[in-house]
Amino acid sequence: MTDRTGQTPLVEMRDICISFGGIRAVDHVTVDLYPGEVVGLLGHNGAGKSTLIKVLSGAYRADSGDVLINGEKATIENPRDARRYNIETIYQTLALADNLDASANLFLGRELVSPRGFLDDAAMEAETRKIMARLNPNFRKFSEPVSALSGGQRQSVAIARAVYFNARILIMDEPTAALGPHETQMVAELIQELKAEGIGIFLIEHDIHAVMDLCDRAVVMKNGQRVGTVNVAEVTDEDILGMIILGKKPPQAV
Amino acid sequence: MSQPPVTTQPDSQRDGPVARFLRATEMDTRLLGMIGALLLIWVGFHLYGVFFKGMGAFLTPRNLWNLSVQTASIGIMATGMVLVIVTRNIDLSVGSILGLCAIMMGVMQARILPEWLGLGHPAIWIISIVFGLAIGAAIGAFQGFLIAYGRIPSFIVTLGGLLVWRGVAFMVASGQTISPLDPTFALLGGGPYGAVGEKGSWIIGLLACAAILYLIWSGRVRRAKHGFPQRPVWADVVLAGIGCGVSLGAVLLVNAYPWPIGIVTQYAAAHGITVPPEGLFISHGFAIPVLILIAVAILMTILATRTRFGRYVFAMGGNPDAAELSGINTRFMTVKIFALMGLLAALSAVVSSARLNSATNALGTLDELYVIASAVIGGTSLSGGVGTIYGAILGALVMQSLQTGMVLIGFDAAIQQVVVGSVLVLAVFLDIAYRRRSK
Numbered sequence: 045m046t047d048r049t050g051q052t053p054l055v056e057m058r059d060i061c062i063s064f065g066g067i068r069a070v071d072h073v074t075v076d077l078y079p080g081e082v083v084g085l086l087g088h089n090g091a092g093k094s095t096l097i098k099v100l101s102g103a104y105r106a107d108s109g110d111v112l113i114n115g116e117k118a119t120i121e122n123p124r125d126a127r128r129y130n131i132e133t134i135y136q137t138l139a140l141a142d143n144l145d146a147s148a149n150l151f152l153g154r155e156l157v158s159p160r161g162f163l164d165d166a167a168m169e170a171e172t173r174k175i176m177a178r179l180n181p182n183f184r185k186f187s188e189p190v191s192a193l194s195g196g197q198r199q200s201v202a203i204a205r206a207v208y209f210n211a212r213i214l215i216m217d218e219p220t221a222a223l224g225p226h227e228t229q230m231v232a233e234l235i236q237e238l239k240a241e242g243i244g245i246f247l248i249e250h251d252i253h254a255v256m257d258l259c260d261r262a263v264v265m266k267n268g269q270r271v272g273t274v275n276v277a278e279v280t281d282e283d284i285l286g287m288i289i290l291g292k293k294p295p296q297a298v
Numbered sequence: 299m300s301q302p303p304v305t306t307q308p309d310s311q312r313d314g315p316v317a318r319f320l321r322a323t324e325m326d327t328r329l330l331g332m333i334g335a336l337l338l339i340w341v342g343f344h345l346y347g348v349f350f351k352g353m354g355a356f357l358t359p360r361n362l363w364n365l366s367v368q369t370a371s372i373g374i375m376a377t378g379m380v381l382v383i384v385t386r387n388i389d390l391s392v393g394s395i396l397g398l399c400a401i402m403m404g405v406m407q408a409r410i411l412p413e414w415l416g417l418g419h420p421a422i423w424i425i426s427i428v429f430g431l432a433i434g435a436a437i438g439a440f441q442g443f444l445i446a447y448g449r450i451p452s453f454i455v456t457l458g459g460l461l462v463w464r465g466v467a468f469m470v471a472s473g474q475t476i477s478p479l480d481p482t483f484a485l486l487g488g489g490p491y492g493a494v495g496e497k498g499s500w501i502i503g504l505l506a507c508a509a510i511l512y513l514i515w516s517g518r519v520r521r522a523k524h525g526f527p528q529r530p531v532w533a534d535v536v537l538a539g540i541g542c543g544v545s546l547g548a549v550l551l552v553n554a555y556p557w558p559i560g561i562v563t564q565y566a567a568a569h570g571i572t573v574p575p576e577g578l579f580i581s582h583g584f585a586i587p588v589l590i591l592i593a594v595a596i597l598m599t600i601l602a603t604r605t606r607f608g609r610y611v612f613a614m615g616g617n618p619d620a621a622e623l624s625g626i627n628t629r630f631m632t633v634k635i636f637a638l639m640g641l642l643a644a645l646s647a648v649v650s651s652a653r654l655n656s657a658t659n660a661l662g663t664l665d666e667l668y669v670i671a672s673a674v675i676g677g678t679s680l681s682g683g684v685g686t687i688y689g690a691i692l693g694a695l696v697m698q699s700l701q702t703g704m705v706l707i708g709f710d711a712a713i714q715q716v717v718v719g720s721v722l723v724l725a726v727f728l729d730i731a732y733r734r735r736s737k
């Protein structure tokens with residue numbers, strides 16, 4: 045395992061709490077992420093994974109706790125702030141506007157415009173064609189609203205949107221849920237590629253084998269609390285399953 | 299640069315010529331359906347006149363010209379209502395905002411400004427309009443603020459506005475009618491003098507043709523630049539032909555409607571012209587309110603389809619959460635959309651009060667219903683995310699055609715209400731059925 049001592053983490057989320065009504069969705073959780081690292085977030089449905097990362101992506105504001113980017117305290121009050129820190133997110137719900145086409149969704153909020161300030165749809169479509177050729181070569185439906193796309197195609201649009209804008213911090217919330225085996229493999233390759241470019245990735249993923257293959261560290265959550273963090277190379281998949289199901293912390297975990 | 303081959307649909311062989319034509323021209327079948335319905339209404343009323351009254355009065359230059367003027371006020375507001383409804387909101391207050399703005403502009407130009415600047419000062423109409431538009435936009439922005447930041451449903455805020463602004467309109471002038479208005483201002487309502495005449499109409503028609511040709515040509519250039527598949531040349535030629543044909547046809551139509559004899563005599567006397575015994579044929583040409591509507595339609599179409607603002611409007615309607623997560627400031631957007639709606643209601647107030655040459659606090663009563671109906675008949679979906687500006691204007695034209703037609707054939711007001719209400723429900727039903735089938 046790479047020695048990280050002395051290195052500043054790309055992201056630190058310290059002691060994050062957030063409640064909805066009476067439910068403590070995230071309860072004093074601390075996680076960090078280094079450049080070129082993939083950190084898996086695991087846990088049952090309702091464990092608080094999506095809520096935790098939504099604090100980082102600006103969708104929710106934490107009740108308490110700090111977010112540090114490159115060691116400095118960051119104020120992320122809305123998704124615009126997160127984008128300014130080059131944080132990109134693939135949401136579990138995909139967050140696509142169903143009535144718009146793939147390129148309108150890909151550039152939503154960051155449209156390319158002509159010198160006179162009008163939307164340059166042709167340029168956006170050309171860029172969309174380029175990135176989709178890389179991510180999903182079979183993608184053809186460029187001029188149809190994304191409601192007409194299959195689950196896998198929609199997911200690749202959401203992935204393309206997160207990858208296109210030179211993210212430094214990438215959040216992937218169950219990015220392969222709707223994908224077939226071939227596309228899942230392509231996403232795995234994409235993650236390796238991005239990691240090699242020095243991007244830090246939070247990956248929420250249910251497939252324990254994918255986690256063992258792709259992640260450097262894994263954070264396990266249960267009932268809003270962090271059970272523990274492990275170096276994936278030092279544990280077996282049984283150890284991780286034990287953490288997820290029983291909340292049992294193996295001796296290597298911190 | 300070599301171009302990729304045009305993608306051919308595998309089943310294009312099996313389709314009939316109509317389907318192939320529609321696909322090649324990328325024409326919206328829904329739009330064609332609406333135009334078909336409109337023509338059906340027109341021809342129907344005309345033939346009813348021919349068979350039962352001995353004379354068809356609908357398809358005459360006079361009636362169609364009047365129809366265009368009567369559509370202007372509702373049409374202008376309907377373009378804004380599209381954006382409001384697309385973002386899953388509603389604005390019930392537009393008729394009352396119209397009434398209040400009309401009264402405010404009336405007081406300004408008939409009472410306040412003449413005292414300051416002197417009666418008939420050339421700046422009076424401009425200052426009054428700017429003042430009215432500012433009030434409309436401010437009221438809209440205020441309502442938008444309550445909706446976006448106060449989290450009060452738009453239905454409630456604007457239902458309140460419907461009552462409040464109508465009441466304020468009464469209070470401003472104690473319920474009096476303000477008349478006459480500034481003579482230049484009154485031209486904006488249409489009428490013989492409030493139209494651009496024969497030559498002006500030809501200039502506008504030819505400019506429209508030039509614009510259509512330019513748009514089609516620049517579209518081809520843009521597609522070529524990025525190597526996207528082109529429309530077949532014949533399809534573009536057909537589109538250009540239809541566009542120019544409609545523009546020039548409209549010019550011929552409005553130029554075929556002459557001034558009435560009384561106005562001609564008055565005009566001739568004022569300008570020292572002797573009227574020959576067979577009379578003088580002076581064309582109306584396009585009415586100014588219609589030109590205002592066309593300008594609003596073009597600007598609103600550009601806003602809705604070619605700008606970030608428009609893109610965000612549709613994104614908010616399609617998925618409000620996604621819009622927010624994409625970094626769009628959806629609350630401020632809502633304020634801006636309602637401000638725009640208020641501005642357009644004020645512009646309609648200019649047109650409708652100028653047309654009557656008077657302002658009353660009752661002006662625009664029930665307009666909100668016609669405006670919403672126009673947008674909805676024009677294909678704007680109340681569940682959000684879907685709607686077009688041209689559809690809303692066609693919707694306004696359909697509503698106005700029904701009303702004008704029923705007046706012409708002598709239906710009384712009660713039957714008119716029954717018909718208009720039923721058509722609204724039927725149109726929405728057909729639209730839902732159409733969308734379900736095309737899915």
Ligand SMILES: Nc1ncnc2c1ncn2[C@@H]1O[C@H](COP(=O)(O)OP(=O)(O)O)[C@@H](O)[C@H]1O
Nearest residue numbers: 064067069087088089090091092093094095096
């Ligand atoms: N917007 C919300 N309003 C109310 N409760 C929420 C909201 N978002 C999440 N929760 C609750 O917070 C808990 C954690 O949910 P979530 O973060 O989606 O879990 P996970 O992504 O791990 O499956 C659940 O109990 C869920 O019901």
Ligand SMILES: [Mg+2]
Nearest residue numbers: 093094095136
């Ligand atoms: Mg989740």
